[in-house]
Amino acid sequence: MASRGIQGTTLLCLVWAISMAILTSSVLVQARRTVDDMNVIDICWRTNPNWRSHRHQLARCSVGYAGKMIHNIGRDVINYKVTDPSDDPLNPRPGTLRYAMTSIRGKVWITFKRNMVIKLAKPLLVSSFTTIDGRGVNVEIAYGACLLLQRVTNVIIHGLRIHHCVAQGPGPVMGPNRKIVQMGQVDGDAIRMLTSSNIWIDHNTLYDCQDGLIDVTRGSTGITISNNWFRFQDKVMLLGHNDGFRRDQDMKVTVAFNHFGPRCQQRMPRIRFGYAHVVNNLYLGWGQYAIGGSSNPSIKSQANLFIAPEGGNKEITWDSNMNANFRSVHDLFENGASFRQSSDEGIATRPNYRPDQMFDVADARAVRSLTKSAGALKCPRLSRC
Structure with a gap:
């Protein structure tokens, strides 16, 4: 037994x-x-189920021309939590987003206590060495002014929903170090960069703004725009101020793992003078064009998935003065999409990344999977993001 x-x-x-x-x-x-199914940026932090206790890990996950954002972290970082969605452009209250930008010196890592909609009365002047981290909650910046990065460096903007930004008239606003800045007329852009460097824009959802969604202008360089969802917009992304601003010749921008569409019409991106590496993005149709250029820019389009619109323009590129250097490498074209590239490869074949900027480019056939979680993420509690 x-x-x-x-x-x-x-x-x-x-x-x-x-x-x-x-x-x-x-x-x-x-x-x-x-x-x-994840791209190289997401693998770096999203596989960690305890990411909430290790938020600063995110700064080591950036790739492309922004490089690793290690200057945003360290023992001297101040962790600041937004508890109040209100906004006073001249006398910001403690607990508000603007207070963090105007009254905290040095490195600041900003998070949010709960879901909130922030209606900015005037453009928010983002300070250097700032991380805005919207993971874990639903943070909307909408129905008013939006974000302005002016002469700043080392900024991360992650996990926000920015939409319905409207133009603002001239007027005073408090900026970094509590200095009053006399602002001129500001167009209704979601995120505008002027003379700024080492900027990483990642996992945001942007749409329906009065002017554009992202502008990189007036000598800005060292920019990575990744994992964002752009939708319902005419002019999406402008790289380069205008055809006479030659300082943008030094501009270098990486546009990677983004989802464009539905109903994006043009400028995904449009670039003047500088260099853009456009890689592993999903293009779900376009109106006038997807990628445009003027003033002799260089654009390397690599391993993107272009799905042409039904019954519309099938040509991806637009060149205003026939001197842009467009190059397509291992792109995938569906529904009749076509890419008119330059006869001479030139500099467009060479991103020339530093070791801390380099990353493996995936096959274009994987782009649907790599971009399926583009935009602001939903991060359930007690689970991976």
Whole structure:
């Protein structure tokens, strides 16, 4: 009898062990599939289930011309939590987003206590060495002014929903270090950069703004725009101030893992003078064109997925004065999409990244998976983002 009991127990243990092995194997396979669907930026932090306790890890995950954002972290970082969605452009209250920009010196890492809609009365002048981290909550900046980066460096903007930005008339506003700045007329852009460097714009959802969604102008360089969802917009992304501003010749921008569409018409991006590496993006149609240029820019389009609109313009590129250097490398074209590229490869084939900027480019056939979570992420509590 004792022998039979031992045999029964052994059998139960064996069945349990086999069941656990199958379950573990299934979990590992699912985890492996999830990782395989992520791009190199997301793998860096989203695979960590304890990312909330290690938020600063994000700064080491950027790639492209922004480089690693390690100057935004360290022992001297001040962690600041926004608790109040109100906005006073001249006398910001503690707990508001503008207070962090105007009254905290040095490095600041900004998070949000709860879901909120912030209606800015005047443009928010973002300070240097600032991270705006919207992960874990739904933060909207909408129905008023939006973000202005002017002569700043080392800024991360992550996890925001920015929409319905409207133009603002001239007037005073408090800027960094509590200095009053006399602002001129400001167009209704979601994020505008002027003479700024080392900027990373990642995992934001941007749409329906009065002018454009992102402007990189007046000598700005060292910019990475990644994992964003751009939709419902005429003019999406402008790189370069105008055809007479030659300082933008030094501009270098990486545009990677973004989702363009639906209903984006043009400027994805439009570039003047500088260099753009446009890589592993999903283009879900366009109106006038997808990628445009003027004033002799260089654009390397690499391993993107272009899905042409039904019954519309199938040509991806637009060149205002026939001197842009467009180059397509390993792009994938669907629904009749076509790419008119320059006869001479020139500089467009060479991003010339530093070691801290380099990343592996995925096959264009993987772009749907790599961009499926573009935009501001939903991050359930007690789980991976």
